[in-house]
Amino acid sequence: MLTDGDFDNDIPASGLKADLEGKAAANENLYVQYLAIGTDVKNIPEGNADKGLYAQKAGNTSEVVNELAEISNRIFKRNEYAGYSSEDSGLEFDIPLRKLIVFAQGKDVKIGSLKNEEGGEVKLQSDTAVSYSSTDGAGLTTFVKSTPVKDTSLKGQVAVFADESPIVAGNYTLDVSGADSIQIYYEPDVKFEAGLYKGDTKMEEGTIEGGAYTVKVGFVDQLSGKYIKSSKLLGEPKYTVSINGETQELTGKDGASQSIDVEVDGESLELTADVNYLKDYTDSASYTFKVCTLDINVDAFKSANLKTLEDGANQITVEATRNDQPLTKEQWDAATLDVVSVNKDGEEFGIQWDVQKGSEVSTWIVTPKYKKGGMFATETGQADVTINVSAEIDGDGYGKAETVSVNIKDDKNIVDYLKRYWKHIVISLLLLILILGYVPPFKKRFARSIKKRPSIECSAEKIGLRDNVMKGNFEKDLASRLLPYVPETGRLTFSPTPVKKTAKVRASGGGSMLILNTSAFAGKEEITFNGMSIQENEKGHHRISASTIIVVSTPEFTYTCIPNVQRTANGEIKRGKRK
Known part of the structure; x- marks a missing residue:
């Protein structure tokens, strides 16, 4: 309607706005555009876009062109x-x-x-x-x-x-x-889109599982396929989202996409989204989903003693439901239940679980069992037990998991350990006794300072003979070395041929040793040990040490031997450590 606003007397100017709004409301797709032209415009009704009435004014010829351009853009949605x-x-x-x-x-x-x-x-x-x-x-x-x-x-x-x-x-x-x-x-050139998302995955129409979802509404860049985060050219769109009849309005500042977190349950989900943006641009999207919510109810024991773990009193009862109703027998028979347990460090908890179907449809009984190896192989402490039920419903697979905490108390005592490890203990004690038989003081050994070839100093007693040094001999009996708790025995030769003298000796601890053939040297004044000869009536075994000075006297030579002494390379006498 182009007019100077000066109407004939039979048209009441006071009712102009109501009259024009009524004409716009008479038809759903009818809009009234009023443009008043001239500097002395008398009647300019107030516009009401919600009712389809738009009113503008142009004071001069140049403004008429601009206002007409705006009207054209409104008509053609530019x-x-x-x-x-x-x-x-x-x-x-x-x-x-x-x-x-x-x-x-x-x-x-x-x-x-x-x-x-x-x-x-x-x-x-x-x-x-x-x-x-x-x-x-x-x-x-x-x-x-x-x-x-x-x-x-x-x-x-x-x-x-x-x-x-x-x-x-x-x-x-x-x-x-x-x-x-x-x-x-x-x-x-954008596309309005609305969708139901699980994380970053858009759900396709069909059957979905109940739970937490996000409804996203906004505009999609048709070149990239991604939601437009913000756009000044899109203005501030007004979104209307309806979820199963419940409506919520959102405003996208700078054209931003919006999202709503929803909890999906029930049998179905009806999602409708509308948008109004710029100059009466509108668009809509709608989706229908069938909802299948698989839930499980887990009733678990709080704690159990390790010794009575398998007595049947400690059980975890699991019940599965679909949309708050038990599974059918066919669904229950095809369903599976898995159990995973971890300790506080997130590692596998050392225990086994026995899963059996319950007496009622859609239930299971989970019972703890000793890990292979028995009670002592089973872990104790806090365990996080995850129950995971998988079921096929109407041709689609569903899964639900729930985690509960149980405490396995270690109530083993010394008697349990003795029953379990008595063989190991006996064997360990026997090994210990055997080992001790090779360790002093249980095993008497010769002093380490005794030389295998101790030096014999030969001092000449007659003119024409020369002093010299010869080698004696010390050797251990092999059997005495190998047998536990048996003192080492051996032979010590302390004078050379032709007056070869050999003492049979046995270790007696503390670095000393006993002469077993004492009688061979008793009453012999020419043989002394540390300057003293063995009395003829001496009984028992004569005790000597590695540092005892043994002297054998003959008319030709005096032979001196110390078991832990040998001559060094430069001819000096090197004495071993005395014990």
């Missing part, structure tokens, strides 16, 4: 690009566009090209020159008293930039010259 400056000619698109329309006014206006940052040109789909009307109107009438004067300054150009593929987001440069004013309009 949006004006805000913030364009002819000085830098820059345009920034944060979403893909279906087309860009440039309306420039000016006597010598010319619209050139639209280029992206790389210099690539967007296709110029159409280029139309516009100007004042060439007709003179309908002439003079009762209401038109004088011939209207044409405004010959009204000239302009309309250019439409579009291609088979969308204008991608980015920075562009618009080439326009000779323009007094420039209006830019755009049509977004």
Whole structure:
């Protein structure tokens, strides 16, 4: 409706707004656009977009063109690009566009090209020159008293930039010259989408499992397939989300996508999402899901003593339900139940679990058992036990897991250890007794300082003979060395041939040893041990040590032997350690 607002007397101006709103409401797809033209407009009703009434005013000829352009964009759902400056000619698109329309006014206006940052040109789909009307109107009438004067300054150009593929987001440069004013309009190339998500996975229509989900609504970049996080060119969309009849309204600031966390249960889920954005752009999406919620109820013992673990009193009862109803026998028979238990470090808990079907349909009984190897191989302490039930329902697989904590108390005592390890203990004691038989003081050994070839100093007693050094001999009996608790025995030869003297000796501890054949040396004044001979009536075994000085005297030589002494390489006498 184009008018100067000056109505005939039979049209009441006071009811103009209500009358126009009534006409718009008479038809669902009817909208009323009122444009008042002239500087002295008398009647301008207040617009009401919710009821389909739009009202504007144009005070002069130039404003008429701009207002008509806005009306055209409203009809064809185009949006004006805000913030364009002819000085830098820059345009920034944060979403893909279906087309860009440039309306420039000016006597010598010319619209050139639209280029992206790389210099690539967007296709110029159409280029139309516009100007004042060439007709003179309908002439003079009762209401038109004088011939209207044409405004010959009204000239302009309309250019439409579009291609088979969308204008991608980015920075562009618009080439326009000779323009007094420039209006830019755009049509977004985005897709409204709503979806039900489990994590990052969008659920397809069909059967879903009950639980926590997220409903996402927003616009999708059709080039990348991803939700647009924000966009100034999309304004502030108003989303309406309905979940099983419960409605919630959301506003997407700067075109941002929105999300709602929902808990899905029941038999079905009806999801509907609507959006209203920019100048009456609308879109909607709807989905229907069948819901199958598999739940399990776990009733577990809190703690159990290790010794009575398998007595049947410690059980975990598991019941499975589908949408709060027990599984059918067929579903129960095909279902599986797995048990996993870990300790506080997250490692496998040393225990076994016996799983049996319960006496009632849709139930199981889980009983703890000793780990292979028995009670002593079974772990004790706190265990986190995870029960996992898997079932096939209406051809789809479902799973539900629940974790409970149980405590296995270690109540073993010394008697249990003796019963378990008595063989090991006996064998260990026998081995210990055997080993001790080779360790002093249980095993008497010869002093380590005794030389295998002790030196015998031969001192000449007659003129014509010379002093010299010969070697004696000390050897151990092999059997005495190998047998536990048996003192080592051996033979010590302390004088050379032809007066060879050999003592049979036995270790007696503390570095000493006993002469077993004492009688062979008793009453022999020519043989002394540390300067003393063995008395003829001496009974028992005569005790000597590794450092005892043994002397054998003959008319020709005096033989001196110390068991732990031998001559060094330079001829000096080296004495061993005395014990």
